Amino acid sequence: MSTLFLRTLRDDPADAEVPSHKLLVRAGYVRRVAPGVYSWLPLGLRVLKAIEKVVREEMNAIGGQEILLPALLPREPYEATNRWTEYGDALFRLKDRKGADMLLGPTHEELFATLVKGEYSSYKDMPVILYQIQTKYRDEERPRAGILRGREFVMKDAYSFDLDDDGLKKAYNLHREAYQKIFERLQIKYVIVSATSGAMGGSASEEFLAESEVGEDTFVRCLESGYAANVEAVVTHAPDPKPIDGLPEAVVHDTPGTETIASLVEWANANLDGEYTAADTLKNVMVKLHAPGKDPEIVGVGVPGDREVDLKRLEASVSPAEVELLTDADFAANPFLVKGYIGPKALQANGVRYLVDPRVVDGTSWITGADEPGRHTFGLVAGRDFTPDGTIEAAEVRDGDPSPDGAGKLVSAKGIEIGHIFQLGQKYTDAFEVDVLGENGKPVRLTQGSYGVGVSRLVAVIAEQSHDDKGLRWPKTVAPFAVHLVIANKDEAAIAGAEQLAADLDAAGLEVLLDDRKASPGVKFKDAELLGMPTVVVVGRGYANGTIEIRDRFTGEATEVAVDGAVDAVVAAARG
Amino acid sequence: MSTLFLRTLRDDPADAEVPSHKLLVRAGYVRRVAPGVYSWLPLGLRVLKAIEKVVREEMNAIGGQEILLPALLPREPYEATNRWTEYGDALFRLKDRKGADMLLGPTHEELFATLVKGEYSSYKDMPVILYQIQTKYRDEERPRAGILRGREFVMKDAYSFDLDDDGLKKAYNLHREAYQKIFERLQIKYVIVSATSGAMGGSASEEFLAESEVGEDTFVRCLESGYAANVEAVVTHAPDPKPIDGLPEAVVHDTPGTETIASLVEWANANLDGEYTAADTLKNVMVKLHAPGKDPEIVGVGVPGDREVDLKRLEASVSPAEVELLTDADFAANPFLVKGYIGPKALQANGVRYLVDPRVVDGTSWITGADEPGRHTFGLVAGRDFTPDGTIEAAEVRDGDPSPDGAGKLVSAKGIEIGHIFQLGQKYTDAFEVDVLGENGKPVRLTQGSYGVGVSRLVAVIAEQSHDDKGLRWPKTVAPFAVHLVIANKDEAAIAGAEQLAADLDAAGLEVLLDDRKASPGVKFKDAELLGMPTVVVVGRGYANGTIEIRDRFTGEATEVAVDGAVDAVVAAARG
Incomplete structure (x- = not known):
């Protein structure tokens, strides 16, 4: 480490938000050259190569x-x-x-x-x-x-x-x-x-x-x-169709100022019997599909009013076509589209494809636009009062939705x-x-x-997955070095012993990062934690008594072993 | 080879001129994607990695x-x-x-x-x-x-x-x-x-x-x-200066129509005593130097008339400045520059830097321009009649020129x-x-x-350096495979023997390219020569008699060895 091209940083880089970014920069694994463009320094390159x-x-x-x-x-x-x-x-x-x-x-x-x-x-x-x-x-x-x-x-x-x-x-x-x-x-x-x-x-x-x-x-x-x-x-779990017989007729109400689902539900709860929620409404979202090599097509997408249309899901459903929301100009060009009051009828009467969420099965009854300003239809039944041109996966997915395989919740x-x-x-x-x-x-x-x-x-x-609050922690398969050997003893015999141990470990086929710098043991330990080799060996005070320490960077466990036989012990720890 | 992503080509690629290009394409090592942009196929990538x-x-x-x-x-x-x-x-x-x-x-x-x-x-x-x-x-x-x-x-x-x-x-x-x-x-x-x-x-x-x-x-x-x-x-080997004393005075002659060195020499030999060659003339080439951050500077470069100015040498001498030849406009703007008749005098009188070939030492006498149309000066002596502002390496280097170290010829x-x-x-x-x-x-x-x-x-x-007329020949250090093992015998025992040999060589640490294709021995031998592994092993007709052949791709030597002990023999040949 006294010659390794490495400088560890105390502070997180200003532009870093996620732990891996902070630590890889602080530990000198990578350096930024331009936005999204990085250099790999020696330790980082070793992980990449592994x-x-x-x-x-x-x-x-x-x-x-x-x-x-x-x-x-x-x-x-x-x-x-x-x-x-x-x-x-x-x-x-x-x-x-x-x-x-x-x-x-x-x-x-x-x-x-x-x-x-x-x-x-x-x-x-x-x-x-x-x-x-x-x-x-x-x-x-x-x-x-x-x-x-x-x-x-x-x-x-x-x-x-x-x-x-x-x-x-x-x-x-x-x-x-x-x-x-x-x-x-x-x-x-x-x-x-x-x-x-x-x-x-x-x-x-x-x-x-x-x-x-x-x-x-x-x-x-x-x-x-x-x-x-x-x-x-x-894939949305579609309920079974329901019987249509006996469902009440659809009724149109004057619902002034109810362009939003929330205001519509409020109006209904204030003016009609029963308790209504957004899930009782059918929200019709107008989009324009741009399929490669085709003219743009206006399509209506009907989803239960308690769900947003997830544009990414919608785009995945119509891919490779791209999706655009209708502009004011589009509405002006198609006066049958009454903003805030769009219903299936006007769409189908004007040849606009109408695709619905898979939950809109036959026999479900909906509050939806009546295609006139300030008016909504109540009790519009799928399969009786309107027949969609098909279903589409466009509604947002929420925690708690049933799993498509029916086995539980998502x-x-x-x-x-x-x-x-x-x-x-x-x-x-x-x-x-x-x-x-x-x-x-x-x-x-x-x-x-x-x-x-x-x-x-x-x-x-x-x-990202393996770090802790002290630094990086590399699995053995990808660690830049198998062993980080810290010399934490200024005694000449200890230094010589550590260097010999490094040489022996090297000969045994382990790659060793030897911290032979003149820094204090505290600085060295902190760097060892930051750099994250899986096995840390410390030649410290105990060396005089014939022991060294083997630390497991993942568990934090430290074991004292005798200097005699230390090679085998380290090899076992590093390979184990 | 029956599964290797490789197709060898019989014909040279149309755009290839040099042998390495032809062979690397024919042998399926690289493929062109765009001008100067190539893909590395399996064999080529192996050489590159080696x-x-x-x-x-x-x-x-x-x-x-x-x-x-x-x-x-x-x-x-x-x-x-x-x-x-x-x-x-x-x-x-x-x-x-x-x-x-x-x-x-x-x-x-x-x-x-x-x-x-x-x-x-x-x-x-x-x-x-x-x-x-x-x-x-x-x-x-x-x-x-x-x-x-x-x-x-x-x-x-x-x-x-x-x-x-x-x-x-x-x-x-x-x-x-x-x-x-x-x-x-x-x-x-x-x-x-x-x-x-x-x-x-x-x-x-x-x-x-x-x-x-x-x-x-x-x-x-x-x-x-x-x-x-x-x-x-x-670096031009400069001769020693010569004594000036006793050299004849410079004389100006009317030399009409002698804008070129050849015509000037012809005129001199026709009109004056003595035998003249281009080496007796001093050619003055005018250039404009563009040094970074400076105004362009007109400079005169004088070289013996038997040599061209080598612009690459000149540029190397003045680097990082760039060199441009004078345009007609430049001549028009500097009327003291009389094209075809430029001499040192007008340059120095007008503050133009004049740099000469190192051969133009004191005491050398030259035929050069007299700065008037149709006139040349004869016997202009360096160090007496003109003093250059310095020397410059600008003249072409020719076979036979003395080596700068004086040890022989270049x-x-x-x-x-x-x-x-x-x-x-x-x-x-x-x-x-x-x-x-x-x-x-x-x-x-x-x-x-x-x-x-x-x-x-x-x-x-x-x-380029190691191929022969049959194909590539890779030194052992970089060969894609150490051994090319050709199965040239349809007998089942021979095929099994070859496969066993390949496995044994592999176990011995040699990388083997096994030609297990159903092609004829002739096709296989041709491909082995084209692909160029240094050691080719042939399991052929001799297998029935207990022998295989080891061929050295460089020397062309073929050696028969016994099937028993073939592994050692091949290892020795491939490693030797």
Whole structure:
């Protein structure tokens, strides 16, 4: 440590909010160069490399072949799939000296598809799994939390190519299992969540989320069944339809000044019999869908009035279309839309698609707009008075909602995306016509999977999950050094003994960080806690009596062992 | 090989001119993505990683500490040193979503200087050597020869920081020795050449050039003494001054139509006594120097008429100023400059600096312009009739010129730059005020060195130097696999024997590329030659008689060995 390029800081960096960011900077693992752009100092780089090693080993174990594509890429392949445009501001674009458009690769589906097209031509070459561990670039709107969400980051991205869906599923499952092994070896607490509502098939996409309060991804899970899903992927548990016979007729009331659900419920409770809540109302939210290559379409979305429309869920449901709320100009152009009083009738009379929350089953009765200013219809029954054009997952998901598998209630939690596996199918192989000659002599369009692990982000995730209030605590698999050996004794014999012990441990195959600085024992202990090697060895006062101390950074336990045999004891502690 | 992501090509790629480019593409090591931008396929990546490992080991051996800086960098530090502008079109510039100027790092002097400034504050922290192995970007005007001169490439760049010149020299020599070890381990034939003419001190900068006919760098060397230098760095051997006494007076002649040296010499031989050659004339070339932060300055450069002015040498001599030839407008604005008839007199009379080739010593007599149209002066003697303002290295260097060390003659050769070591001094530490507190309590400005190895380029250099007409030939240190085991026998026992041999070699610690494809032996042998593993093992017809064959890819020698004991024999061949 007397020569290590390291300076630990007493104070948290001003821009840091989450613990991993604070500690990785204070402990000299990383340094900020620009927003979302960091340097890796010696200790940080060692953790990064250790994680890369685990990822590489598990990728090789499933037959993945490592290659390395450029980060600086030409526009054309991304133009062919429209991602040059779709990526929006998140794509770093640049021009070369000849004016050619280029980009910094955010992910490489296009390049791998064209690569396989170029190299392979026969079904005999299939299947193939290719991966790279590479620096990637995304111009995040809000880079945050140090290396947790950077604009330059290291990712392992893998791509599988298969002749058919069974092959793709097999490759997908291989990656799923490899990722489980990776995260277990890294001692990360994580959940696997469904990432899409299943429009592309039940297991088309899953995310690996590290459990963390500082996570940006909200997911829900059912503690009873273990079900877990991204909020966007939650399928609403629809009740059974109810009998329509005998339900009272719909009645229109003058409800002046009730543009909001709250005012409507207030009006009803004040003017009508019965007790009304927002859940009795049907709120109709007007949106405009922009589907690629199509004219914008105005759509009505009906959700129970006690729930907000969750735009992320709505967008996931209509993807790849984008969603925009109606503007005043849109309302002016469509006078049948009476703001605050929109009902199903006017929509359907004017050919506007009307999609409802899955809870709006036949036989449910609703208070909703009567399509005239200051008027609402009461007792409008689905399946009798209106028939929606379909259902849509657009309403917010709340703690306590029933789990889609019927096993219990959903609770929400926060997570950090650390892995994503995706059965892409033929989106990219279609774009580039990636065919091989099949066994029967006819061309077969390949089917592709895409699988990512956020390698540099994992450094922060592990720090986030394993730190304590004193500093970092690295699991043995990824610690920069196995042993932190503190010389806390100025006696020459003790110093010589410590140096000999370091040499012996090194010879025994342990990497040792030797604190040979002239600082006080107190400073050294504090730094050892901050830096977070899993096993700390102290050559201190006890050395004169023939003992050294072994401390476990995780449990805090300290054990005195005899100097004779100390090597074995430290090796056992560090490997155990 | 039946599953390896590899397709070998029969034909050379259309855009390839140099052997390494052709072979690395044909053998499936790399693939082009854009001009100067390449993908590394499995075999290529293995070579690249093997080279990285050698570089890393030797850098660690001299106490270098590995870190990793971003490639995406903010403009500010490069603005501070003016390199944002000076780099010209070779710098990839881009804007982020907020409009901030960024760049893709071509080299990181600025970032390392500011990093050290941020971390270190005391002389006790010094010295330090930091390095990274990183992807770098330069928008080369003419990317060429595949990965030999790419726009995205892998470089090892190291930087030393010291308290004083002695420290810098020590760090410089450490790197020099480390580079020698690296290139020796990689079995590269190289020379070390002086890279500057010594304005910053004799050993301020040296280049490591791999000898290669396809190299872009021309260097000269003296076979007798081992002296080698970049053409830009050659110091002209100046003759001793000659006695002036007794030399005839200068005479002006009407020499109509003699704007060129050739026509002037022709005129002299036709009209005067004696035999004249171009070497008797003094050619005065007018240039404009653009020094940073200064007004352009017109300067006259006088060289013997038998030599051209080498603009690269001239620029190296006046660096960081840039050189421009005078335009017609410049001549018009300075009527004392009579094109084709310029002589020292008019320059000195008009305050124009006049710098001459070192061969123009006192007592040499010249034919040169008389500053009037159609007139030349004959017998103008340096030190008598004119006194230059100084000498300049601007004349071309030619084969046969005397070596600066006086040991023999210079011969020129071509090389590829593979390493560059540089005593930067305080250029960057001044720009960022990188001081530490000295032993006496006063601030000490650090002095910096910069040291680069072109890691990805080395893959091409090794291929270039070691291939033969059949394909690649990798030295053992960097071969993707130690052994290429070809199954050239369809017999089941032979196949099983080959697979067992592969497993045994693997267990013995050798990496084996097993050709288990269903191709013909001929195809397999051709591929083995093209791919270039140093040791090829053939399990062929002889297997029935209990023998296999070991082939040395470099010597072409084939040895039959008994199946019993084959493992030891192969290990000996592969390690030997």
